Amino acid sequence: MDGNKNNRFCFYVIFLFCGGVDITRLAKGLLLLFLAGFSGYALSGDKEAGEERYKKTCINCHGPAGKGVASYPKISGKEVSYTKSKLETYRDGIKVGPNSALMIMMAKPLTDEEIANLAAYLEDAKYDNN
Amino acid sequence: MMNALGKLFSTVMALALLSGLSSHAHADGHEGMNVPTIKSSALMSGLENPWDMAFLPDGTMFFTEKCKGLSVRTKNGTVNALYGMKGSTGYSDSGSDLFCEGQAGMLGVVADINFAKNRTLYLYSTSSKYHGSGCKTNFEKCDGNIVMRFKVSDDLKSVSNRTDIVTDIQYKPFESNQPFGGPGAHNGGRIRIGPGGFLWVAGGDRHRGICPQDGQLLCGKVLRIDGDGNAHPGNNPPEGYDKRIYTYGHRNVQGIDFRPSDGRAFTAEHGPWHNDEITALVNGGNAGWDPAEKRGGRGACPDKYCGYEPKQMDAVDPAVRAAYTPMSDTRFKDLMPAAWNNNGFSQGTGSAAFLKGSNWGVYEGRLSVGIMGIAFGDTPPGSRIDMIDLTPDGMGIRGIVRMPLGFAKRFRGLVMGPDNALYASTDEGEIYKITAE
Numbered sequence: 110m111d112g113n114k115n116n117r118f119c120f121y122v123i124f125l126f127c128g129g130v131d132i133t134r135l136a137k138g139l140l141l142l143f144l145a146g147f148s149g150y151a152l153s154g155d156k157e158a159g160e161e162r163y164k165k166t167c168i169n170c171h172g173p174a175g176k177g178v179a180s181y182p183k184i185s186g187k188e189v190s191y192t193k194s195k196l197e198t199y200r201d202g203i204k205v206g207p208n209s210a211l212m213i214m215m216a217k218p219l220t221d222e223e224i225a226n227l228a229a230y231l232e233d234a235k236y237d238n239n
Numbered sequence: 240m241m242n243a244l245g246k247l248f249s250t251v252m253a254l255a256l257l258s259g260l261s262s263h264a265h266a267d268g269h270e271g272m273n274v275p276t277i278k279s280s281a282l283m284s285g286l287e288n289p290w291d292m293a294f295l296p297d298g299t300m301f302f303t304e305k306c307k308g309l310s311v312r313t314k315n316g317t318v319n320a321l322y323g324m325k326g327s328t329g330y331s332d333s334g335s336d337l338f339c340e341g342q343a344g345m346l347g348v349v350a351d352i353n354f355a356k357n358r359t360l361y362l363y364s365t366s367s368k369y370h371g372s373g374c375k376t377n378f379e380k381c382d383g384n385i386v387m388r389f390k391v392s393d394d395l396k397s398v399s400n401r402t403d404i405v406t407d408i409q410y411k412p413f414e415s416n417q418p419f420g421g422p423g424a425h426n427g428g429r430i431r432i433g434p435g436g437f438l439w440v441a442g443g444d445r446h447r448g449i450c451p452q453d454g455q456l457l458c459g460k461v462l463r464i465d466g467d468g469n470a471h472p473g474n475n476p477p478e479g480y481d482k483r484i485y486t487y488g489h490r491n492v493q494g495i496d497f498r499p500s501d502g503r504a505f506t507a508e509h510g511p512w513h514n515d516e517i518t519a520l521v522n523g524g525n526a527g528w529d530p531a532e533k534r535g536g537r538g539a540c541p542d543k544y545c546g547y548e549p550k551q552m553d554a555v556d557p558a559v560r561a562a563y564t565p566m567s568d569t570r571f572k573d574l575m576p577a578a579w580n581n582n583g584f585s586q587g588t589g590s591a592a593f594l595k596g597s598n599w600g601v602y603e604g605r606l607s608v609g610i611m612g613i614a615f616g617d618t619p620p621g622s623r624i625d626m627i628d629l630t631p632d633g634m635g636i637r638g639i640v641r642m643p644l645g646f647a648k649r650f651r652g653l654v655m656g657p658d659n660a661l662y663a664s665t666d667e668g669e670i671y672k673i674t675a676e
Contacts, residue, residue: 166620169613169614170613172649172667173667176668178288178649179342179611180341180419180421206421207341207420207421207422208418208420208421210418210552211419211615214552214553214554236667
């Protein structure tokens with residue numbers, strides 16, 4: 110479940126359970142909302158899936174395990190929130206540096222789930238040929 | 240009975256099939272084609288952007304790291320750090336004017352043809368020493384790439400007598416409104432010794448539209464000079480051009496080598512969103528890159544550079560871009576047509592070296608080309624080394640074989656070693672030895 114779907118799920122929970130103004134149901138709804146909000150899907154991505162996605166395109170510029178190559182910066186070893194924020198910024202088409210055009214182009218098709226997975230993978234990805 | 244007949248039929252059919260396959264396997268006669276077994280191993284790893292290598296006959300290997308400096312790996316495997324960039328540590332000496340930024344830094348290295356006698360080594364790097372007041376904007380001359388000459392000590396532990404023999408190759412000082420728009424773009428940087436011992440210097444357009452076709456600026460040119468930086472007397476650039484220029488109209492030449500059979504120079508050039516090119520050079524010729532605005536039917540372009548237009552920030556079919564700002568523009572009468580254009584893609588040609596030695600079998604004499612791999616739009620990444628069979632006239636190719644390495648890397652620098660092995664540096668930080676037997 111990606112972030113957008115997760116938000117939609119939360120909305121449906123509120124809609125369904127609040128419609129009848131049943132306090133018990135409302136409590137259950139809030140509990141479900143709480144659980145959904147703090148589920149693993151919402152907070153952390155899948156490292157394995159992140160690595161798989163990384164190898165599809167990102168590796169061509171940033172090198173293996175995000176080590177950074179040529180004039181492309183190192184992107185591994187960053188906090189998950191940092192990487193997610195950067196990718197979301199690029200996906201929104203916001204320029205933040207001289208190579209932004211490239212990153213905007215690459216980030217545009219990423220889903221929330223892919224961003225979460227990439228951020229999880231890159232947090233402690235290591236290149237093992239050093 | 241039927242069962243026995245069935246078995247007999249199956250056996251006959253199997254034999255017929257095997258016979259057919261066997262006959263087919265012999266049809267192309269490849270057993271007699273002397274196809275070598277190619278193997279690779281990492282000679283060095285853990286380096287920082289190793290960019291170029293230069294060999295001595297005994298196997299000593301000089302190598303550059305883009306943001307660190309020049310080192311040497313001696314024939315017994317020890318490594319000596321010789322000449323560092325500003326801020327580098329551990330080097331026996333350093334240049335306080337040498338710096339790296341974006342694609343710029345310490346790039347090409349080559350030993351003099353008479354190294355055994357004169358211990359001379361040449362080095363290409365970015366330098367702040369000659370900026371003067373010419374680097375206040377991106378639209379000024381801004382001399383910032385240089386070629387240095389050094390004397391290497393007998394014990395390979397130091398270099399001395401630095402002399403800057405070329406001081407006026409242009410550099411991009413600031414960010415511009417382009418993809419890959421950071422400072423330090425397009426420096427070329429490969430240097431090689433050609434026939435007769437002259438030094439060839441490959442340059443880039445440094446994201447300035449007027450560079451490649453301008454006769455006085457050295458950006459976007461290939462130079463042929465002597466060891467003091469003087470023009471080869473036989474250079475034949477157009478009237479009024481700097482006499483050091485051998486060819487002009489280039490975008491970003493990171494590969495140059497000389498065909499063993501006739502000594503002809505070939506360049507490997509990195510395309511924009513389209514058309515990496517291999518080109519056979521002609522003395523005084525034009526490679527056909529002209530990214531200046533208001534030329535060739537174009538209007539104004541972002542920061543006066545049309546090199547990625549149209550719609551430079553969006554995915555556009557490479558053929559559309561190639562038509563708008565061609566790598567080899569046919570409106571030039573002195574155009575040197577490309578021998579190969581990577582099927583219209585730009586995947587990043589990093590370097591080139593002719594395969595020398597009979598150990599390469601059917602591939603001997605082919606041009607090996609390192610492709611770094613870039614995947615934007617629908618362009619496949621394509622990190623690889625190609626072995627290209629060029630036609631004798633240099634106007635085309637007869638075939639390409641991808642070097643069977645079993646792995647993909649950003650192959651930045653290629654050079655033949657004295658042992659007839661190919662050495663390849665990667666942006667990931669390795670130098671590979673690739674052998675053919």
